[in-house]
Amino acid sequence: MEYKVSKHAKLTTIILVVVGLLSLVAGIAMDHNHHGVSGRLWANLLVDGYFFFTISLAAVFFLALQYVSEMAWGVTTQRVFQAIMAFMPVGAVVLLIVFAASSLHMNHLYHWMAEGVMEEGHENYDKIIAGKSAYLNQPFFWVRTILYIGVWMYFANWFRKNSLKEDKLNLDGAVSPVYKKAIIKGVLFIAFFAYTSSSSAWDWIMAIDVHWFSTMFGWYAFSGMWVSMMIVAVVMVQYLKKNGYLKEVNSSHVHDIGKWMFAISCLWSYIWFCQFMLIWYSNIPEEVTYYVQRFNDYRGLYIGTFFVNFMMPFFILMSRDAKRNGIFLIPVALIIFLGHWVDVLIMVLPGTMFEHGTLGLVEIGMFLTFLGVFIFMVLNALSKAPLQTKNHPMYDESLHLHH
Amino acid sequence: MKSLRHFTQYLKKIKNNYLDILTMSDKAIYAIYDDDYVLLESAKHLVSKGIHIRDVFSPFPIHGIDPVIGLARTRIAMTAFIYGMCGVTLALTGMWFFMIHDWPLNIGGKPNFSILTNIPSFVPITFEFGVLCAGHGMAITFMLRNWTLPGFKGRNPYPSTTDNRFVMEIHAGDSDLSAEEIKAFIDETCVLEIDEK
Numbered sequence: 310m311e312y313k314v315s316k317h318a319k320l321t322t323i324i325l326v327v328v329g330l331l332s333l334v335a336g337i338a339m340d341h342n343h344h345g346v347s348g349r350l351w352a353n354l355l356v357d358g359y360f361f362f363t364i365s366l367a368a369v370f371f372l373a374l375q376y377v378s379e380m381a382w383g384v385t386t387q388r389v390f391q392a393i394m395a396f397m398p399v400g401a402v403v404l405l406i407v408f409a410a411s412s413l414h415m416n417h418l419y420h421w422m423a424e425g426v427m428e429e430g431h432e433n434y435d436k437i438i439a440g441k442s443a444y445l446n447q448p449f450f451w452v453r454t455i456l457y458i459g460v461w462m463y464f465a466n467w468f469r470k471n472s473l474k475e476d477k478l479n480l481d482g483a484v485s486p487v488y489k490k491a492i493i494k495g496v497l498f499i500a501f502f503a504y505t506s507s508s509s510a511w512d513w514i515m516a517i518d519v520h521w522f523s524t525m526f527g528w529y530a531f532s533g534m535w536v537s538m539m540i541v542a543v544v545m546v547q548y549l550k551k552n553g554y555l556k557e558v559n560s561s562h563v564h565d566i567g568k569w570m571f572a573i574s575c576l577w578s579y580i581w582f583c584q585f586m587l588i589w590y591s592n593i594p595e596e597v598t599y600y601v602q603r604f605n606d607y608r609g610l611y612i613g614t615f616f617v618n619f620m621m622p623f624f625i626l627m628s629r630d631a632k633r634n635g636i637f638l639i640p641v642a643l644i645i646f647l648g649h650w651v652d653v654l655i656m657v658l659p660g661t662m663f664e665h666g667t668l669g670l671v672e673i674g675m676f677l678t679f680l681g682v683f684i685f686m687v688l689n690a691l692s693k694a695p696l697q698t699k700n701h702p703m704y705d706e707s708l709h710l711h712h
Numbered sequence: 713m714k715s716l717r718h719f720t721q722y723l724k725k726i727k728n729n730y731l732d733i734l735t736m737s738d739k740a741i742y743a744i745y746d747d748d749y750v751l752l753e754s755a756k757h758l759v760s761k762g763i764h765i766r767d768v769f770s771p772f773p774i775h776g777i778d779p780v781i782g783l784a785r786t787r788i789a790m791t792a793f794i795y796g797m798c799g800v801t802l803a804l805t806g807m808w809f810f811m812i813h814d815w816p817l818n819i820g821g822k823p824n825f826s827i828l829t830n831i832p833s834f835v836p837i838t839f840e841f842g843v844l845c846a847g848h849g850m851a852i853t854f855m856l857r858n859w860t861l862p863g864f865k866g867r868n869p870y871p872s873t874t875d876n877r878f879v880m881e882i883h884a885g886d887s888d889l890s891a892e893e894i895k896a897f898i899d900e901t902c903v904l905e906i907d908e909k
Binding site: 582586589711 | 793821833835
């Protein structure tokens with residue numbers, strides 16, 4: 310069945326973008342920070358670019374995981390995950406613009422890129438940062454950034470293109486050659502992603518607080534992007550089913566995706582807490598600064614997100630019936646989606662805006678604008694292909710999923 | 713009142729399930745199969761004839777058999793949650809009493825006068841204890857409900873069902889049919905052997 314973007318959906322995306330932009334303009338006009346509003350805008354571009362780009366990225370990961378684990382149940386929803394990947398190009402462009410502006414000193418997101426930080430004798434010289442210069446230097450940073458984005462997008466493109474190609478094959482009962490190749494590609498992607506999901510989080514997010522480091526940070530960012538993507542998938546499946554699409558998806562599929570959202574919420578909470586608890590417990594000055602900043606200036610948002618993102622899914626989605634029912638799934642999903650966005654916000658703002666960062670009109674406006682574009686890109690990609698794959702060897706098994 | 717009625721029904725069910733097994737008041741008919749899928753299809757056939765299948769013994773869980781023989785969904789998950797919450801409460805109360813209230817312990821300079829400010833250091837133990845209680849409570853409940861705690865006499869009528877046989881247990885008293893009629897219906901399926909004891 311082909312999906313068509315409804316007028317209602319188009320209107321919603323336009324309203325989101327317009328409201329977002331209005332709120333952004335109002336926010337800029339009302340900003341009284343004496344440093345000017347540009348730093349705040351750049352920080353928000355990084356927040357939303359990273360948040361929505363990594364949602365798409367996690368969809369590539371989940372698709373690869375489906376191939377590698379020879380997962381059968383997910384085949385009927387595979388096109389949804391493929392559609393979520395569609396935001397990647399836009400997100401990549403936004404991120405590259407932010408990084409290019411940082412490199413050209415148009416913003417000051419990354420203190421290690423500032424002039425003279427690594428030069429002995431310069432007034433900006435910082436011994437600790439200079440000690441990290443083997444890794445944190447402009448050429449290597451750009452090599453890594455281009456490599457991550459290029460390789461990830463190559464795989465995303467490959468999975469999508471070959472899945473569409475697979476539909477057109479005439480197999481006569483033979484196992485699809487695309488499927489066999491996709492398993493190998495999946496293994497390669499996951500091996501690459503295992504390293505780069507962590508190192509990209511260091512380069513793009515952790516390097517903001519350049520004096521600080523956490524060995525758990527990569528996992529923290531990774532679980533955050535994964536759960537955000539699962540939330541999008543849950544909402545998309547519910548939306549499509551409500552509009553009469555995805556008839557092949559039964560309550561067991563809904564249950565399975567709900568379980569993933571529940572499970573990865575717990576993974577995220579676990580890592581959030583581990584990172585916090587170990588640093589809190591050992592109480593080493595150079596480590597706790599990260600948390601001192603967040604507890605002093607962002608206490609409500611910071612602790613609030615943890616409770617919302619952990620307690621809500623944990624208690625509401627624990628029962629089997631709740632995970633099969635849109636009435637429970639959708640509200641929880643939407644609230645923790647905001648929760649995980651705030652989580653990324655609190656990863657970035659304290660290191661870039663210091664005590665001036667807030668959750669104000671600029672932040673909300675930028676979020677709504679990105680959300681509108683994201684929804685448009687995803688629905689648009691969804692309408693480009695049939696909602697069910699053909700010739701996937703495990704399609705029949707997925708149709709009869711029942712538990 | 714409603715819950716009382718449920719409870720009496722539940723007791724009746726337990727009585728039906730266990731009493732005549734223990735007292736052997738009622739003869740059971742056993743239909744023995746050598747394949748799980750054949751048993752599943754046969755069970756569907758028998759149920760459609762109005763025969764109540766009291767239990768199925770098999771070496772491994774047979775997918776989809778529960779709704780066919782009319783088993784209600786397990787409530788073991790609910791008990792696991794309750795046990796887990798008991799564990800969490802017990803752990804927090806215990807640590808509050810031992811380490812804050814009764815004898816404040818100063819470990820690494822962490823606040824030792826209030827449970828709230830010191831909660832992060834209690835979370836790992838609380839979590840582990842919750843899991844421990846949930847797991848053990850669930851296992852014990854499960855074995856008690858199945859009457860398979862260590863030392864209990866096995867209720868398995870044929871030891872071969874732990875190897876390669878699949879057995880249905882049917883009681884003539886559970887439906888309106890006589891034992892002979894039931895056996896005739898079982899004979900229509902691909903049964904290996906019909907036994908009565």
